[in-house]
Structure formats: structure tokens, C-alpha cells
Amino acid sequence: MLHELKQIVLEYEKARKTGKKTVLATVVKLEGSSYRRPGVRMLLSEDGTMTGAVSGGCVEKEIWRQAQQLFKTAVPLMMTYDGRYRLGCEGILYILLEPFDPGEAFIRKFRQHLQQRKPLKIHCSYESGEGISTTSGTTVDFGNQQLPLRKGFEVVPGGHCFSQELPPCFRLLIIGGEHDAVELSRFAASTGWEVFVVVNPMEEKSVSDFPGAEQLIPAIPEELDVSVVDSRTAVVLMTHSFVKDLQYLIALRNSQTAYFGLLGPSSRREKLLGALIEHEPDVADHFMNHLRGPAGLNIGAETPQEIAVSILAEILAVVRQQQPIPLKDKKGSIHH
Numbered sequence: 001m002l003h004e005l006k007q008i009v010l011e012y013e014k015a016r017k018t019g020k021k022t023v024l025a026t027v028v029k030l031e032g033s034s035y036r037r038p039g040v041r042m043l044l045s046e047d048g049t050m051t052g053a054v055s056g057g058c059v060e061k062e063i064w065r066q067a068q069q070l071f072k073t074a075v076p077l078m079m080t081y082d083g084r085y086r087l088g089c090e091g092i093l094y095i096l097l098e099p100f101d102p103g104e105a106f107i108r109k110f111r112q113h114l115q116q117r118k119p120l121k122i123h124c125s126y127e128s129g130e131g132i133s134t135t136s137g138t139t140v141d142f143g144n145q146q147l148p149l150r151k152g153f154e155v156v157p158g159g160h161c162f163s164q165e166l167p168p169c170f171r172l173l174i175i176g177g178e179h180d181a182v183e184l185s186r187f188a189a190s191t192g193w194e195v196f197v198v199v200n201p202m203e204e205k206s207v208s209d210f211p212g213a214e215q216l217i218p219a220i221p222e223e224l225d226v227s228v229v230d231s232r233t234a235v236v237l238m239t240h241s242f243v244k245d246l247q248y249l250i251a252l253r254n255s256q257t258a259y260f261g262l263l264g265p266s267s268r269r270e271k272l273l274g275a276l277i278e279h280e281p282d283v284a285d286h287f288m289n290h291l292r293g294p295a296g297l298n299i300g301a302e303t304p305q306e307i308a309v310s311i312l313a314e315i316l317a318v319v320r321q322q323q324p325i326p327l328k329d330k331k332g333s334i335h336h
Contacts, residue, residue: 032091261295
């Protein structure tokens with residue numbers, strides 16, 4: 001996912017400032033089942049720092065051992081990890097290890113892409129056998145430019161290639177600044193989502209009040225910049241004020257969101273929607289049908305932390321188009 005690559009790039013920049021070499025590990029192929037699927041990555045720094053993970057924790061030790069060779073030679077290699085006898089996943093992972101040194105041009109382009117919220121494509125060229133693989137490597141397609149993840153790498157036609165498209169980072173817009181918003185921010189940030197929090201300017205809040213939040217937006221409803229909301233954005237309205245909730249609903253009525261949740265009981269939702277129609281009789285039906293309230297799944301949540309889990313679970317279910325059920329009742333594989 002793009003947020004994982006974003007974190008990898010951030011950690012690379014830290015390592016580069018201290019003169020530390022870094023190695024990128026990418027799962028390019030899977031036979032059978034595994035904890036994670038092809039396309040997952042992790043960054044290893046020669047000081048022992050690891051960013052990301054390609055499994056539940058067992059594979060990483062072997063990857064670290066193999067990476068020692070790259071810290072010395074800077075030559076890519078392919079490795080396999082057979083989890084059928086060591087893990088419970090019954091799969092074989094094919095992992096590409098390569099020096100990670102993309103250069104300034106890549107960093108600038110990557111940051112620009114993140115800000116513009118554009119998707120990008122990644123292509124991993126690799127050889128099927130284990131061991132040193134000088135022709136293996138990764139390039140990133142930004143649409144109008146393709147850049148390698150290590151200086152000097154060029155794709156050699158004819159080999160294997162794993163490709164994936166990464167959509168923009170998923171964003172959560174929290175409208176409200178009470179304690180439950182703080183917990184929702186904390187839990188959402190831990191998933192890798194970009195968290196923006198909207199508060200009334202009179203509340204005198206700062207971004208540090210919301211753990212994990214990337215941006216605090218002090219704005220009254222009439223002045224809210226709705227361009228921060230797109231099809232990769234979930235909105236949760238939780239001001240604890242009926243009037244404010246209504247005003248923010250009016251401000252966002254033309255937005256196209258991935259999810260729109262309302263805090264509070266069903267009776268409050270119906271009253272709120274009635275007031276919205278009264279103020280904006282031409283509001284689109286698809287917007288009204290898209291609203292979910294009370295926000296969250298019925299898991300018996302009581303505390304702000306549990307409510308945050310409930311809301312995040314529903315957002316995931318809606319975005320991934322899943323009907324929540326116990327995994328023990330799911331037919332077939334866990335992953336699609």
C-alpha cells in the first residue's frame with residue numbers, strides 16, 4: 001500500500017542523513033498462502049532498523065541475514081522462504097532484495113505525487129532463481145516519468161515482472177475535537193491512514209492534541225475547504241452539536257466520499273437528515289443514502305477506544321465492499 005511506501009521513503013531519508021545504507025525487500029511472487037501478499041515491502045538499514053514487514057514476523061530474520069551481503073556488495077539478490085514447514089501459512093515467498101537509493105529526483109517526484117493524490121505504478125523485474133540477480137530491480141511509473149529505486153538500474157527485457165498500482169493514501173477527515181475524536185485519530189493513524197481533523201477555530205486546539213493527525217483544519221462550516229475530500233476519503237462527523245453537524249453536512253453535501261459516518265443514535269440521524277432536506281431540498285439522493293449513522297459496527301463498543309475500533313471496522317468493510325462476518329464462517333481464502 002502507498003502509505004507503507006511513504007513510510008519507507010521517510011525512513012530512507014533519515015538513514016541517508018546519517019550515512020547508513022538501506023536495502024529494500026519486496027515480495028514479488030507467492031505460491032500458496034501467506035500472511036501478506038505480493039507487493040508488500042520492508043526497508044532494512046545497516047544499523048538494524050526495519051521499517052514495514054512482509055510477514056507476521058518469522059520471515060524478517062532471514063531477510064535481515066540475507067541483507068548483510070547487500071550492505072557490502074550493493075548487488076541485488078533473490079531469495080525464497082518456504083513457510084510450509086516453519087509457518088502456518090503453507091506458502092512459498094519469492095523476495096527481491098535490492099539496494100534502496102532512489103536519489104533526489106525520485107524523492108521530489110514522489111512527494112509531488114503524494115500531494116496531488118495521484119496513483120502510481122510499480123514494476124519489479126526479477127529472476128526466478130535464488131542468489132545474485134544483477135538484472136533485478138524496481139522502477140516506479142509516475143505517469144509521465146519512470147524512475148528506478150536505485151541509481152543506474154535499467155530494465156532488461158525478457159525477465160519476470162511483478163506490477164502493481166497503488167492508489168492515493170486513504171484519508172480520514174474527522175470533524176470534531178472531543179475525546180472520542182482524539183481516540184479515532186490515534187487508531188486511524190496506526191493503520192497508516194492520513195488523518196485530518198476539522199475543529200471550530202474558537203476551540204483553540206492544536207494538531208498535537210490529536211495523536212497521528214497530519215493536519216488540523218480550524219474552520220467553520222461555511223469556510224471549510226471541501227477539496228480535502230475525495231473518493232479516497234472517509235468522513236466522520238462527531239462535533240456533539242446538532243447545529244454544527246447540520247452545518248457541516250450542508251457544506252459537504254456535494255462531496256464524493258468513500259464513507260460518511262454520523263455519530264449518535266438513529267433518532268438523531270433521522271432528525272439531522274430531516275433538517276438537511278428542509279435547508280437543502282435539492283440535496284442528491286445518493287448523498288443521503290451514503291450517510292451511515294450511527295457510525296460503526298455492532299461489536300458492543302462502549303469506550304471511546306472501542307467506538308474508534310467499531311467505526312474503523314465499518315469504514316474498512318464499506319471501502320473493501322465486505323459484509324462483516326467471523327472469519328471462521330468465511331468460505332474460501334481470507335484474501336481476495
